[in-house]
Amino acid sequence: MFTRRSVLATPVALAACNPFASAEPAPSGPIPSLKDIAPFPIGAALSSAHLDDPDWRALAKQQLSQLTTEWELKMEYVLQDGPGTPYRFEAPDRIAAFARDNNMRLYCTTLVWYSQGASWLNDLSDSDFRKGFDDYIAAVTGRYAGQAVGWDCVNEAVAEDGDGLRDCIWSQRLGGKEAYIERSFEKAREADPDTVLFLNDYNLEYLPRKRRTFLNLVEKLMSRGVPIGGIGNQAHLDIEAPVGSSAAFLRDAASLGLPIHVSELDFPKHHEGLIDTRTEPQKRAQQIAHVRDLAEAYMALPAAQQFGFTTWGLRDPDSWLLREEGKNWPDASPLFFDAQSRPNPAFQTAVDAFSGKS
Numbered sequence: 001m002f003t004r005r006s007v008l009a010t011p012v013a014l015a016a017c018n019p020f021a022s023a024e025p026a027p028s029g030p031i032p033s034l035k036d037i038a039p040f041p042i043g044a045a046l047s048s049a050h051l052d053d054p055d056w057r058a059l060a061k062q063q064l065s066q067l068t069t070e071w072e073l074k075m076e077y078v079l080q081d082g083p084g085t086p087y088r089f090e091a092p093d094r095i096a097a098f099a100r101d102n103n104m105r106l107y108c109t110t111l112v113w114y115s116q117g118a119s120w121l122n123d124l125s126d127s128d129f130r131k132g133f134d135d136y137i138a139a140v141t142g143r144y145a146g147q148a149v150g151w152d153c154v155n156e157a158v159a160e161d162g163d164g165l166r167d168c169i170w171s172q173r174l175g176g177k178e179a180y181i182e183r184s185f186e187k188a189r190e191a192d193p194d195t196v197l198f199l200n201d202y203n204l205e206y207l208p209r210k211r212r213t214f215l216n217l218v219e220k221l222m223s224r225g226v227p228i229g230g231i232g233n234q235a236h237l238d239i240e241a242p243v244g245s246s247a248a249f250l251r252d253a254a255s256l257g258l259p260i261h262v263s264e265l266d267f268p269k270h271h272e273g274l275i276d277t278r279t280e281p282q283k284r285a286q287q288i289a290h291v292r293d294l295a296e297a298y299m300a301l302p303a304a305q306q307f308g309f310t311t312w313g314l315r316d317p318d319s320w321l322l323r324e325e326g327k328n329w330p331d332a333s334p335l336f337f338d339a340q341s342r343p344n345p346a347f348q349t350a351v352d353a354f355s356g357k358s
């Protein structure tokens with residue numbers, strides 16, 4: 001270990017000229033179950049605190065077949081108590097137990113991320129740093145071996161402008177940008193021979209140069225025999241971007257033949273900037289158009305590449321986007337369900353896409 005964190009009640013009436021004018025009415029009667037409809041696992045991220053909420057548990061059991069540890073298997077949490085103290089696993093262990101008890105897959109994130117480390121790691125000697133890194137991956141991956149269906153092994157390795165890979169403590173201390181990535185995958189594979197190891201990133205739909213750099217990195221890792229087993233597309237959607245970006249990325253990514261995980265889907269209706277001229281129905285229709293683009297393109301993938309479809313939270317209030325560490329957007333309504341577990345308008349779009357109706 002290293003010694004030294006809805007469906008509008010009524011169909012929305014949209015101007016005929018509105019390019020997004022196609023919001024479906026909220027489902028009437030019992031809510032369809034996405035996990036029963038979709039031909040692939042349906043997931044959501046959670047923190048262990050959600051397990052104390054009976055409404056959350058009821059909706060999760062109805063809708064989900066996979067859970068992602070949102071924060072509590074990140075280094076910031078596991079190493080929270082500092083050098084020389086035991087790793088913290090009580091929260092992720094609770095999530096793992098709930099998944100096991102409810103026949104849900106467990107997906108874990110993230111072993112290595114540029115944005116999290118622990119400042120005291122910097123003080124370690126090079127050999128202690130390497131040993132600490134290797135021991136951390138062995139301990140954390142090994143603990144859930146046999147249950148974790150997959151890991152975001154390395155998260156957000158590509159520079160935002162697509163000009164190469166991010167510089168970070170891991171690239172600086174472990175022999176370079178590609179070296180730390182390869183080491184991460186190899187050490188994780190040593191600790192768990194069966195879990196699927198993903199390279200995960202965001203904005204791959206919107207930034208062609210970042211997408212190219214990401215896919216080139218995946219190809220390079222595959223060609224070197226690095227045990228990368230899948231591509232994670234976070235899918236934090238920008239509903240004001242042109243529709244079609246998600247489908248374009250999935251087509252590109254699918255060409256590599258690896259399983260693809262929609263790993264962190266949300267689709268906030270918030271507008272960055274002072275003036276938002278959109279009406280509420282127009283915002284909802286934009287959400288629907290982007291969710292349809294992604295969901296239908298995901299359905300079009302070969303079954304072997306449909307690893308799973310995960311939202312970054314289950315209900316609107318669960319979203320990181322409403323919180324300080326996210327975007328602090330109280331009006332985001334970025335997920336399939338509202339605070340009362342009622343379907344938001346985009347839910348029916350997912351039901352239609354996953355049942356092959358759209």
Ligand code: XIL
Pocket residue numbers: 005070071109110155202234264320325
């Ligand atoms: C965020 C979680 O939602 C927060 O709870 C945590 O404090 C920080 O990480 N992209 C990612 C995720 O890859 O790991 C981030 O999750 C959200 C952005």
